Amino acid sequence: MTCLQADRFHNFTIYIMTEEIIIAGFGGQGVLSMGKILAYSGVMQNKEVSWMPSYGPEMRGGTANVTVIVSDERISSPILNAFDTAIILNQQSMDKFEKAVKPGGLLIYDPNGITRHPSRKDINIYSIDASDEAGKLGLSKVFNMIVLGGFLKLKPLVAPEFIHKGLEKSLPARHHKLIPDNEKAIEIGKGLLKPLNVLN
Amino acid sequence: MGELRLMKGNEAVAEAAIRAGCDGYFGYPITPQSEIMEYLMAMKPYETTGMVVLQAESETASVNMLYGGAGTGKMVMTSSSSPGISLMQEGISYMAGAELPALLVNVTRGGPGLGTIQPSQADYFQAVKGGGHGDYKMIVLAPASVQEMADFAKLGFELAFKYRTPVMILSDGAIGQMMEKVELFDPIARRTDAELIAQCPWAATGKPKNRDHIIITSLDLDPAGQERVNLKLQAKYRQIEKDEVRYEMISCEDAEYVFVAFGLSARICQKSIDIARAKGIKVGLFRPITLYPFPVKQIAELAKKVKGMLVVEMNAGQMIEDVRLAAGCSLKIEHYGRFGGIIPAPDEVVRAMENQIIGG
Incomplete structure (x- = not known):
């Protein structure tokens, strides 16, 4: 959400941005790491961030979700029940989080495996065929970065140079050779969005 | 400005302990705080600052290692989650009685009993009202962010030594598991033996010929003597209540x-x-x-x-x-x-x- 605040001491207005995001899918899809890369990129740009995973006894194959908040000001609750953006990668998460998007907010989902597509008319909805594309290009390891690219196209919260730094910081050194693939995937994702419901 | 990192609360408190000049960590794994010892083991501070990191055989053992380390004036810490902290209550009471400084981190989970591994704040009474026996108090710091997990490790050690008392960081599973931006303070060197002896004249650091034995105990079988111990503790608590409210x-x-x-x-x-x-x-x-x-x-x-x-x-x-x-x-x-x-x-x-x- 972007809100306007009058600066009391100077004669201009400043924009204070806070974006509250839920990323949800199966464990193993890279949900948590997508959130971490976004959050670390925010840190690199000196924004306030929080990354709050659902944690529990379930592991690979179970559902996983993470709440990521990127803001220009101090973050209040790291745990939320309404979101500016939902990034959804499986049906269970669609059932749970479509209704949690704030009116006027954004829902991005990969239609692979989705049987009940989102139907709300009061939010912006885009699909992104990331898993298909990742399979075609042999980039299945960076599937999550294709999705992140789609999100960043619509909400450019963090500048590309800081995404690069965020990747360097989030990935262990032995995976740094994969950074170019990650960045390529982000670029591919920016071109894959299909608008399904766009508000004026 | 200090170094900026994205860290879990558990990692931040561990990193801050190393940077604060901690001499030793003793702990036993339990969710949702296991990253504290995992982080310390991965960082291997025993190869850099010389800080000891030891997985004890149980929480009871951890807290008694803490008692021993603190008795020699060392800057020592442990961490656990609710059921594990319950096991440590006897040791906390003994440390309060013997006036030993130590830092304990409780990353709380739902109870009672084994409960859940999800966050909870149900250990408030245990922390602030004395979960162990006897008339004692423990300074309890409640972080609300990952930044405070780091800051309170340093503050916790300072207060522990200032008042010779156990200090607890009462956190919860969410603060422990979530990541936020942290600005880390610059590392402080561990105290040398000479510095420790100068700062902690009460500590058992070896007996020179020119002074008596130092005895660290919470036992005084003479009720009048034990009342004096209690009066001294209570005077200390009044001072803490006057000066340390945050x-x-x-x-x-x-x-x-x-x-x-x-x-x-x-x-x-x-x-x-x-x-x-x-x-x-x-x-x-x-x-x-x-x-x-x-x-x-x-x-x-x-x-x-x-x-x-x-x-x-x-x-x-x-x-x-x-x-x-x-x-x-x-x-x-x-x-x-x-x-x-x-x-x-x-x-x-x-x-x-x-x-x-x-x-x-």
Whole structure:
């Protein structure tokens, strides 16, 4: 959400941005790491961030979700029940989080495996065929970065140079050779969005 | 500006302990705090600063290693989660009695018993009212962010040595597991033996010929002697209550109603303030940072200015007893809590304020 605040001491207005995001899918899809890369990129740009995973006894194959908040000001609750953006990668998460998007907010989902597509008319909805594309290009390891690219196209919260730094910081050194693939995937994702419901 | 990192609360408290010059960590794994020892083991401070990191055979062993380390003046810490901290209560009481400095981190989970591994604040009573036996107090710091997990490790050691008392960081599973931006303070070198002997004349550091034995004990079989020990402890606690109260007030200047909450609940209430103020309800937040010493005077002052207080806790109503004692009987003060690992949502807290305090 972007809100306007009058600066009391100077004669201009400043924009204070806070974006509250839920990323949800199966464990193993890279949900948590997508959130971490976004959050670390925010840190690199000196924004306030929080990354709050659902944690529990379930592991690979179970559902996983993470709440990521990127803001220009101090973050209040790291745990939320309404979101500016939902990034959804499986049906269970669609059932749970479509209704949690704030009116006027954004829902991005990969239609692979989705049987009940989102139907709300009061939010912006885009699909992104990331898993298909990742399979075609042999980039299945960076599937999550294709999705992140789609999100960043619509909400450019963090500048590309800081995404690069965020990747360097989030990935262990032995995976740094994969950074170019990650960045390529982000670029591919920016071109894959299909608008399904766009508000004026 | 210090180094910026994105870290889990558990990692931040571990990194900060190394940077604070900690001499030794003794612990036993338990969710949701296992990353503390995992991080320390991965960082291998025993190869750099010389800090010992040891997995003990149990929590009981950990806390007694803490007693031994603290007795030699070393800067020592342990960490655990609720059931493990219960096992340590005897050792905490002994350390309080023997006036030993140590840092304990409790990353709490839902109880009672084995409970859940999800966040909870149900260990408030245990931490601030003396979970072990005898008339003792422990300084209790309640972080509400990953940054404070780091900052309070350093502060906790400072207070522990200043007052020769155990200090607890009372955190919860959410603060331990979530990642936020942290600005890390520059590392402080571990004390040399000479510095330690100079700073801790009470510590068992080896007997030179020109002085008597140093005896570290909580035992005095003579009741008069044991009463003197207690009077000394109580005088120390009065000093702590006078000098070490810490708290934060948010949006209280014009508030008609306030939330009182610590740790994660206080973060949730900050969002609730935004929601309530958008509806035109003037609410603020009082956040005790030290749970012991409790900000009694500050809550009493605030109670004179507002129409009601809602104490929000992830428990069945523990801190509310201290809030009511501080604020007196004339003000409407109610509790809103979720238990067993359920975290209240910001809008749910606003509804509780509307139903229980404003409309109630």
